[in-house]
Amino acid sequence: MIAFVLDILTATIRNATPLTLGTIGETYSERSGVLNLGIEGTMYAGAFFGFATAFWTGSLEIGLLAAVVVGLLAGGLMAFLTVTLGANQHVSGLGLTLFLIGVSEFTNRLAFGGGQSLRRIDPYPLVDPLGLGGAFSQYGLTYVTFLLFVPVAWWVLMRTRFGLAIRAVGEDPEAADAAGISVFRTRYAALMVGGALMALGGAFFTLAALGSFTLDIIAGRGWVVIALVIFGRWGIWRAVAGALLFSAVYSLQLRLRVTPGWQDVPFELLLALPYLVVIAALALSGRNVAYPGAYLKPYRRA
């Protein structure tokens, strides 16, 4: 029983890594006033281009760097559409997702042929800096995410001038503008930083967890993140808690599949469980949440 719980704890932290990265990225975007539904495609493109670059260069670090660049570009494109042009955010984000998935699969086909790529790289190994084993045996990116990115993301958002600017342009852009904060530049920065984090989350799958790229690798996790951000009420810590909750349910169902007595339950139904838990969590906690004041609103100087 203890081994069972430890297994699930270990897997929960591991599986929460990409969700946590995505959740921080989406929180930054939304706190600046822009819903980025491009997240699903951004994670997908991060996963693919991170993998492809690592495959071609033989360097996992250059792969990570490529994912970051793809994420910055994706966030920049989203900003161009919604901030510069003021286009509808829902459709811009969905269009961006369709575009990035299309470009990733197109390039995959062109570069590697066939649909399911069988090409593999040697991914990042598990590390255990404290020598404690068990739940402490994780990927480096997982350590960096939880010990560095999460606290720094919170600190930047809540305690720095840049974070204040993000919250200001997302809450009341007119007032922020009057106070000398550039709404355009701040939203561009928030979306690009957010995009980079999302793409890193995608790259976690190919460069750490799997070592290969498969079609539909993100499988709706970007949509899960959108829900987690609402669940987290646009705060970093609550959103991370949500990511851990989703990941716990996800890891539990993975484990149940190989647990005697559960093999007769179709694994697809177990796999659907985490999505349903997120909907239930939203239904229970998402009543009348206060969205950022300028959510979905393009800004124009009057």
Add this chain to the structure above:
Amino acid sequence: MSAISDLGRRWIASGSLASSAPLVVPMALVVTFAITSVFVLAAGADPFDAFYRFLIAPLTSPVTALEVLVSATPILLTGAAVAIAFRAGYYNIGAEGQLLAGAIAAAGLGTVVGGLPSILALPILVAGGAIAGATWALLPALLRVRSGIDEVVTTLLLNPVALLLVNALLNGPWRDPETGFPESAPIAASAEFPQLIERSRVHLGLILALAIIGVTWFVITRTSVGLKLRAVGSNPRAATFAGLDVNGTLLRAALVSGAIAGIAGVSEVAGIQDRLTGGLSAGAGYTGIVVATLGGLTMPGVAAAGLLLGDLRVGAGSAARALDIPSQVGEIVQATLLLVTIGAVAIIARRRARQGTA
């Protein structure tokens, strides 16, 4: 109070979607051509040749022109489904899941109505699929109107759940007993949509799609129900103050949207596949959002955009084979066209606003 201000936000954000998009699309196609040439060139083909094959070539022979109608059928339906919901200010992004729910219902009912004549079997299938689609749309709609929970997230999350349900059925109880493939048993002959034109795959689903678009157009533009829907969609705050039942309108729009998307699933099962298969949707639910947006959320616009994207789907498939380029170029062109169009619509809307205030 918060529900109302939430609606106010949506109104401002959605304003530019019911728009001049259909008139912008021809120009947007030129820009899309310029942008996507990069991908065609990267694949080693001539962009002019490729674009001729994407858009013009399918219309030059009767065989491929009819195939355009086949390809347009499901996206005309999902486009109408999305447009009616968006028009009411309800962001149903779940047409994909609702389509699959309708397909499951059609495949299930199709195997048990064998004893009935077509005149009974077909309405049962269509009604069953519509109910299934509406049922799949019900939970997000209730959460939205009862608790103010954003329907974008819940409808999106139910899409992968629907696909998992399809896979669970196909790998489990519905697996074809004879072949062992993950496909359901074929539906009864009396439940298959009749073919409309000799030696083509054009089927009853096309008539159904055009009829639904026609009826929806009439209801939205010519009836008091449609007036309410448009009022709620364009300015929910004013609609609330005018005493309109905003939540009831949203709920009905969401369910009708789900029902139409469900019929798209029936159409693919009964018209093309004759059974439930894993790849049945081919993203038609998401393409419906593209169709609705390019169509400016109007029904004539949806009809035109559905045919255009049907043309593109057929053209991209044949161009991919002829020029040996990845068929995903079709998805890239489609997504680029969507982004260029909404960008252009936003620019035009801003110009108009500036002229209005000047």
